[in-house]
Amino acid sequence: MKKIVIIKYGELTTKKDNINLFISTLRDEVKRALDGLSAEISYDKGRMFIGADDEYYDKIILKLQKVFGIHEINLGYQIDDNSIEEIEKQVIALVSERDFKTFKVETKRSDKTYPLTSMEVSRAIGGVILKNKEGIKVDVHNPEVVVHVEIRHNKSYIYFDKIAGLGGYPVGVLGKGMLMLSGGIDSPVAGYLAMKRGVRIEGVYFESPPHTSEAAKNKVISLAKTLADYSGYIKLHVVNFTKIQETILKECPREYLITIMRRMMYRIAYRIALKNNAKVIINGESIGQVASQTLTSMYAINSVIDMPVIRPVACFDKLDIIDIAKKIETYDISIQPFEDCCTIFVPEHPVINPDRAKCSEYETYFDYESLIDEAIRNEEVIKVENKVSREFNNIL
Ligand code: ATP
Numbered sequence: 269m270k271k272i273v274i275i276k277y278g279e280l281t282t283k284k285d286n287i288n289l290f291i292s293t294l295r296d297e298v299k300r301a302l303d304g305l306s307a308e309i310s311y312d313k314g315r316m317f318i319g320a321d322d323e324y325y326d327k328i329i330l331k332l333q334k335v336f337g338i339h340e341i342n343l344g345y346q347i348d349d350n351s352i353e354e355i356e357k358q359v360i361a362l363v364s365e366r367d368f369k370t371f372k373v374e375t376k377r378s379d380k381t382y383p384l385t386s387m388e389v390s391r392a393i394g395g396v397i398l399k400n401k402e403g404i405k406v407d408v409h410n411p412e413v414v415v416h417v418e419i420r421h422n423k424s425y426i427y428f429d430k431i432a433g434l435g436g437y438p439v440g441v442l443g444k445g446m447l448m449l450s451g452g453i454d455s456p457v458a459g460y461l462a463m464k465r466g467v468r469i470e471g472v473y474f475e476s477p478p479h480t481s482e483a484a485k486n487k488v489i490s491l492a493k494t495l496a497d498y499s500g501y502i503k504l505h506v507v508n509f510t511k512i513q514e515t516i517l518k519e520c521p522r523e524y525l526i527t528i529m530r531r532m533m534y535r536i537a538y539r540i541a542l543k544n545n546a547k548v549i550i551n552g553e554s555i556g557q558v559a560s561q562t563l564t565s566m567y568a569i570n571s572v573i574d575m576p577v578i579r580p581v582a583c584f585d586k587l588d589i590i591d592i593a594k595k596i597e598t599y600d601i602s603i604q605p606f607e608d609c610c611t612i613f614v615p616e617h618p619v620i621n622p623d624r625a626k627c628s629e630y631e632t633y634f635d636y637e638s639l640i641d642e643a644i645r646n647e648e649v650i651k652v653e654n655k656v657s658r659e660f661n662n663i664l
């Protein structure tokens with residue numbers, strides 16, 4: 269009998285056509301997450317198994333809890349035999365080490381040629397547990413311990429506790445999205461939720477030095493690093509937005525500043541997305557949160573690009589977004605008080621229902637195309653990894 273981690277990936281199995289891609293991506297993701305932990309990964313019909321040196325199992329479980337696409341994690345035991353006698357023997361050894369008063373046995377049988385039904389196995393094992401342990405009884409409704417038995421071809425597995433996985437799809441299986449990542453609370457949560465649906469994200473951050481500080485940029489890098497815990501790395505595009513922002517401030521009516529600024533951000537994010545093979549833009553906009561997030565604003569801003577914009581937190585209350593931010597540990601980083609480029613130029617009375625035609629007219633007051641070209645040409649690309657960060661320009 270040897271220790272083993274059993275991984276279940278419920279939702280994936282419903283995607284029949286893509287099953288091979290899903291499994292190979294999940295396998296790659298598991299491999300990445302368990303790098304350096306002596307893990308040996310194997311696969312058998314609807315399950316992945318991880319064997320490792322004993323000392324690594326705690327760490328392995330923690331790492332697997334950050335891999336999307338995993339539905340459930342069990343730390344259990346593998347028996348290289350599936351005879352009922354051998355299973356009974358090993359179950360007795362395992363339950364003798366545990367202290368409990370009530371239990372039940374649940375059996376799954378993927379080997380349908382097995383001579384006993386699942387019910388018969390559960391009954392047989394329940395019987396030997398009762399015989400070998402004093403003062404215990406079966407409780408099928410609310411047992412202290414559930415003894416799970418899985419019978420497969422030539423092998424069987426025993427485990428007790430179920431650990432919930434994150435669910436969702438393995439990162440990358442649905443392609444790539446460009447996340448507009450600011451230092452706020454919302455956009456890291458939006459990125460996390462998109463990753464959960466199998467989207468690999470790259471980030472684009474607009475900075476406006478000297479109006480925004482190096483500390484604000486480092487905060488965004490820390491956020492990307494926290495998100496990279498779920499995907500291994502994140503490619504972050506840092507775009508200098510100063511000239512564009514100052515030009516809008518000089519040339520356009522004050523009340524349209526934010527709307528036009530955001531139209532420029534969208535245009536740049538779109539161009540960077542196309543260049544990097546991302547199929548959607550993702551951002552942290554939430555309906556009604558600020559003037560630029562009214563429906564009319566979204567319409568006026570979104571209309572400058574021809575690409576879907578996914579807004580995972582669009583319909584969430586702020587408190588719900590904060591709950592997720594705390595859970596994924598981006599909240600404490602996000603609330604560090606460094607100005608980002610949106611907050612420093614906010615006019616007193618931004619237009620709440622911007623008119624698209626007016627936006628287009630005001631944008632003829634300056635040559636934004638060449639400013640955008642320049643900003644993209646000078647982008648800084650940072651590969652943010654979950655362990656160490658390395659910086660380099662345009663070589664990815
Ligand atoms: P908060 O969490 O406080 O609302 P925020 O970053 O969401 O902060 P908003 O002004 O609400 O700020 O911006 C809406 C969305 O636009 C952000 O979630 C983000 O996706 C994008 N965005 C805003 N500013 C930037 C920026 N400087 N760089 C990249 N994306 C940005």
Ligand code: MG
Pocket residue numbers: 452454552553554557
């Ligand atoms: Mg916001």
